[in-house]
Amino acid sequence: MLVYLLVVSWIFLRPERSFDPRVTVRIAHWQVEIGPSSGIAAVIRRYEALNPGVRIEQMIVPPPVYKQFLRTNLAGDNAPDIIEYGTWLDGLTDIPVRYFEPLTSYLDQVNPYNRGTPIEKLPWYRTFADELYEQRLNSPEPGQYYAVTLTRASMRLFCNRELLREITGSDHVPQTMMELRELGAKVAAYAPAKERRIMLLAGSGFNAQFLLNGYFAAATSKLREELDREGFLALSAQQVLGSYLGGQWNFQRPDVVAALHLLAELHRQMRPGYMQLGRDEAAREFLHGDALFIFSGTWDATSLRKEAPFPLSALRCPQLTQDDPVVGKYVLGRFADGNDITMFGFYLNKRAKQREEAIKFLQFLTSFQGNRLFSEVSGWPPSIKQVPMTAEVAELLSPADGYSNGAVFLTAGGSSRALLLRNLHLLSGPTGSVEKLAAALDRELPVAARADLHAIARDSWLTALPQDARIAALGLGISALAETDALRLRQERIEAAQNLSEARAMLIDQQLQRSP
Amino acid sequence: MKFAPICRRLPLALLWLVSLQGATEEALVRVWRDVADSKLPEAELQLSAAPKGDARKVRLTEVVIGMGRPPISRQDFDQYQRVLAELAAGRDELADLALYLEARLFQVHAVSPDFAQAEALYLALAERSAGSHWAQLGLVKVGLIRLYALATPTVPADRLASVEALLGRITEPALKRDLQLQIGWAGLHYRRPLDEILPHLIAAEAAGGLMGITPENLVLQIGELSFRSGKTAQARAYFERFLADYPTSIRRYNVEQRLVGMGGQPGR
Numbered sequence: 129m130l131v132y133l134l135v136v137s138w139i140f141l142r143p144e145r146s147f148d149p150r151v152t153v154r155i156a157h158w159q160v161e162i163g164p165s166s167g168i169a170a171v172i173r174r175y176e177a178l179n180p181g182v183r184i185e186q187m188i189v190p191p192p193v194y195k196q197f198l199r200t201n202l203a204g205d206n207a208p209d210i211i212e213y214g215t216w217l218d219g220l221t222d223i224p225v226r227y228f229e230p231l232t233s234y235l236d237q238v239n240p241y242n243r244g245t246p247i248e249k250l251p252w253y254r255t256f257a258d259e260l261y262e263q264r265l266n267s268p269e270p271g272q273y274y275a276v277t278l279t280r281a282s283m284r285l286f287c288n289r290e291l292l293r294e295i296t297g298s299d300h301v302p303q304t305m306m307e308l309r310e311l312g313a314k315v316a317a318y319a320p321a322k323e324r325r326i327m328l329l330a331g332s333g334f335n336a337q338f339l340l341n342g343y344f345a346a347a348t349s350k351l352r353e354e355l356d357r358e359g360f361l362a363l364s365a366q367q368v369l370g371s372y373l374g375g376q377w378n379f380q381r382p383d384v385v386a387a388l389h390l391l392a393e394l395h396r397q398m399r400p401g402y403m404q405l406g407r408d409e410a411a412r413e414f415l416h417g418d419a420l421f422i423f424s425g426t427w428d429a430t431s432l433r434k435e436a437p438f439p440l441s442a443l444r445c446p447q448l449t450q451d452d453p454v455v456g457k458y459v460l461g462r463f464a465d466g467n468d469i470t471m472f473g474f475y476l477n478k479r480a481k482q483r484e485e486a487i488k489f490l491q492f493l494t495s496f497q498g499n500r501l502f503s504e505v506s507g508w509p510p511s512i513k514q515v516p517m518t519a520e521v522a523e524l525l526s527p528a529d530g531y532s533n534g535a536v537f538l539t540a541g542g543s544s545r546a547l548l549l550r551n552l553h554l555l556s557g558p559t560g561s562v563e564k565l566a567a568a569l570d571r572e573l574p575v576a577a578r579a580d581l582h583a584i585a586r587d588s589w590l591t592a593l594p595q596d597a598r599i600a601a602l603g604l605g606i607s608a609l610a611e612t613d614a615l616r617l618r619q620e621r622i623e624a625a626q627n628l629s630e631a632r633a634m635l636i637d638q639q640l641q642r643s644p
Numbered sequence: 645m646k647f648a649p650i651c652r653r654l655p656l657a658l659l660w661l662v663s664l665q666g667a668t669e670e671a672l673v674r675v676w677r678d679v680a681d682s683k684l685p686e687a688e689l690q691l692s693a694a695p696k697g698d699a700r701k702v703r704l705t706e707v708v709i710g711m712g713r714p715p716i717s718r719q720d721f722d723q724y725q726r727v728l729a730e731l732a733a734g735r736d737e738l739a740d741l742a743l744y745l746e747a748r749l750f751q752v753h754a755v756s757p758d759f760a761q762a763e764a765l766y767l768a769l770a771e772r773s774a775g776s777h778w779a780q781l782g783l784v785k786v787g788l789i790r791l792y793a794l795a796t797p798t799v800p801a802d803r804l805a806s807v808e809a810l811l812g813r814i815t816e817p818a819l820k821r822d823l824q825l826q827i828g829w830a831g832l833h834y835r836r837p838l839d840e841i842l843p844h845l846i847a848a849e850a851a852g853g854l855m856g857i858t859p860e861n862l863v864l865q866i867g868e869l870s871f872r873s874g875k876t877a878q879a880r881a882y883f884e885r886f887l888a889d890y891p892t893s894i895r896r897y898n899v900e901q902r903l904v905g906m907g908g909q910p911g912r
Contacts (some may be wrong), residue, residue, distance in 0.1 A: 597712025601680040
């Protein structure tokens, strides 16, 4: 009884329940790496100092439970006001339309927190280094911006320079896949001599996905051009999946087989069983000096730099060349190893308890001042134009000097991705082979591709259907209100977006009906 | 004897009625604003608390809120369709909207879409109120149905021709643009000759006003399809415009290399 009373007292009297007259805005994200949470905390401190009536609560949710956290809290109307979300999160594609509010009308205006800075006259969306490219590309409602972003990202080969010198006697880093292969051979010869197990690449399922996807896309860039009947110079997931179901490519084609051989090579450069390991284990392998490189996004840069007991470099990805013996004749040219698209996207909860305050905080967070503070403290590249960077941060960005290929053949959707991950083991062991993997993928991809296409169509319908009500309401409003020009423009945009979504869904529905 | 006081009070009563009507309209406007902002629970609450004025508008608004929450149950579908059919019997803008929404019910909200019925309703609306925005929007939907949903015509050229025939009836530039864009894209889907497709894409692009990634896609696409069909000067013009207008595109390098391949400068 005493324990019960103590617990009840603690629940009701604990300090954080004490009356706080400030408005509280909650912001949730999954970035548990070293850097981002400290960066956001620094911005929060500055913002709260400027706005004594507001409290910002940062919620860091571990990645393994983030999807469940999001789904349950949004459904239960208990979600934070500001939420990190990514379009690539499997099983959550319906979330933005249902639960997030477009920020377009705010992004079309200048960000008031940029007053007195070099970007003060730009509309908010144009202050982002990529002008929110990912939102233009993946917005659940074409034409609407749903998120603002905090950083830019590229892919990098993080290198243990000490180990490199120890193995090769040189500081030379690989620029091409052929040089990476040669280095792999040196590592393989060096480790047994020293009675150590050293891999060329630290491995985990998480890191491998980025590595294998990136190189597979680069190795099939001529095929990409061949399949791009629409002339977009990059493939969408819909094109990749539709063309597979239409019989335009499969895993027996020589170019695709060659790309799978490249994957098998990379696969062998990671420790056996890596697919079962998490990214922390890959980082540990690298930090312990058991792997020469770790392939990852620039989001890991701060963590690795802070924890590595050796000098570390963030190298650009070794390129596939046209004289590469495995895939050279199928390669169009250099591939983009980052594009510096801005990411770490924050969305506004449609049912936010503190909507206006949340928007103001997002404006501050992505202002020149706020983003500079975030970048300085987190070590992550800034997402905002003209924000100064240290040389170490600038090293993480790539110039636009390679082909963008768009959606990846292997993982154009959640089901396709799961299929690849389930079958990668077929490359391993004495009986493993590219042929076995290719056969398994061709056996199962028709079903997976249909499921992924169906998901794209479903999301398009989910976007399009509720717009009927909005369009009708705007039409009714126009007949009753004075501000007709603004309402008409809004109606026109929603109608255009609906027509796009609807046409896409209808085309996919037809593709699915007609494909065997 | 009592007539005079009544006469004196009549203007007051009328004034009260007018103000009540104003209050009702104001309340409905708040409801529509909420629906336009996708705040359907709030809209529903506002509507239930609003003073009851124009019954037609209230009934239509109830259906509109219901349609904002797909999927619609069989029972709701029947109810909405009945209400919309009744409201559509009028001859004003509200009736046109009701008829348009009835067609939408059959086209996209029914468990088993009835495209033929939807097409018939859209065409009936276009027949009776050709200039109405709802009729014009309905013609775009007819276009989409003919492009992708109807089983006939089976010959792609005939299918596209039946949609092209609608363009002359659409007078609103934004809606004409939307349909031309879809005709162009459907032409690619059905593997029609590029010379048939390009004029539609060029017209849609020239109309302007598209949002998101579409304007960027369209300029690039016209450049690339022009290149493939041997219209080099046109291709170069669109590629160069792409590089000038979309400095943050991740496909800049792709376009630069295409220009280099054409014997030009990358045009950064």
